[in-house]
Amino acid sequence: MQRIGFVVFPDFQMMSLTAASVFEFANIAAGEAIYDVHLLSETGGVIRNSIGLAMQTEPFDDSAFDTLIVGGGTGIAPTTPGLIAFMQRGMTRARRVASICTGAFVLAEAGILDGRRATTHWLYARDLRSAFPSIKVEEDRIFIVDGAVWTSAGMSAGLDLALAMVEKDLGIDIARNVAKSLVIYHRRAGGQSQFSTLLELEPKSDRIQSALAYAKRNLQTALSVEQLADAAHLSPRQFSRAFKAETGQSPAKAVENLRVEAARLMMEQGRLPIDTVAQETGFADRERMRRAFLRAFGQPPQVIRRNAREAALN
Incomplete structure (x- = not known):
């Protein structure tokens, strides 16, 4: 079973968690529990999201995760020494590390994006490029995969990123089944433009x-x-x-x-x-x-x- 850790922080954007539904429906489509999803925060316990809803989380510890995904906020994602250290440890232990929207700033602060291609919400792409010149920021992308590091654009792009993960893990048929269950088109290509x-x-x-x-x-x-x-x-x-x-x-x-x-x-x-x-x-x-x-x-x-x-x- 693959353990998926969704990393959140106070006032995280609720839509970040829509990607978790992709793994839920992948289990249903596969007919077995492939993914074991956990909601993580630095302190554990109740964390309130951007619209004030309280959500129960597990504290950071030394548990191993196959995939770590850090969500975004309504602005540039906040960081703390504990959050940075956890993501740095995760990079050495997890098969892949990912961010949704402004969660890319957390990966950037942790040094995970140094020298890599990455994207984030177009509204904050220039801020990411300015603050972290070593990152090859591509603002006109839905998501980018650079080795073990995945980054996505604005919140709905997290669905595309998660569907791409499922497709890589379980094949295109399962990914299409999940997209159909969620009543969305099959995932957009990572290189597709953020703009319409x-x-x-x-x-x-x-x-x-x-x-x-x-x-x-x-x-x-x-x-x-x-x-x-x-x-x-x-x-x-x-x-x-x-x-x-x-x-x-x-x-x-x-x-x-x-x-x-x-x-x-x-x-x-x-x-x-x-x-x-x-x-x-x-x-x-x-x-x-x-x-x-x-x-x-x-x-x-x-x-x-x-x-x-x-x-x-x-």
Whole structure:
């Protein structure tokens, strides 16, 4: 049986613990108790989370754990000498050590992330990079696996991280079964972006939202301003003015961002030829897609695909 230790502290973010459900349902899917989950804190006893709910925890001791996962807080995760020492000991004894969201700051304080690739919630990625320059922070990632160390982005990304652990331990069929039981899509690839173009644009009116939804459904077409304006039931001039006012971008730039987002996902999760991906996402040819990737990510499509494959093998 694999012992999983979830490490928490006062005012930890409740959503960190959603990842524990992945191991619970993995036991159900496997038909046996593969994982033995423990909630740990420095002092043990009752610990209150960020919304004030009291939870019973076990104190740190010398017990062995297969996997240690430290949760995040609503801000940068706090540390104490006892917490740091416990994680440092765990790194030498556990098969893998992980963090969810700002829990990465705990691993960083413990020196566990030195020289490694890591991620955290995008809102705090620059703080992590600034405070710990030896860490190779990749803020635009759902989760990263670097050897025995796993780090994830914001809270929901902890589910993806835990599903990836289950997939590595028990195989893809069990992981898919767990995802289905939790009523979520199968885990997002670790290299997938934390950002969503539609969320970033934040259109306020139904008309602009309808135009963007139309664009996302029809990326393989030319998507002229006239088409988008028609979907929004506005004249092209009214549409362009309203679109820029609501999103801060031109329709052409927003469409390119939607194409890049879709193409990146196809590059990371599939094996389609680059020319096919370019056609399916409306770039028309691979050179236009390559230039768009360089503008968006500073890397060509081939590098994005290679990085995703390497992350999947770790």
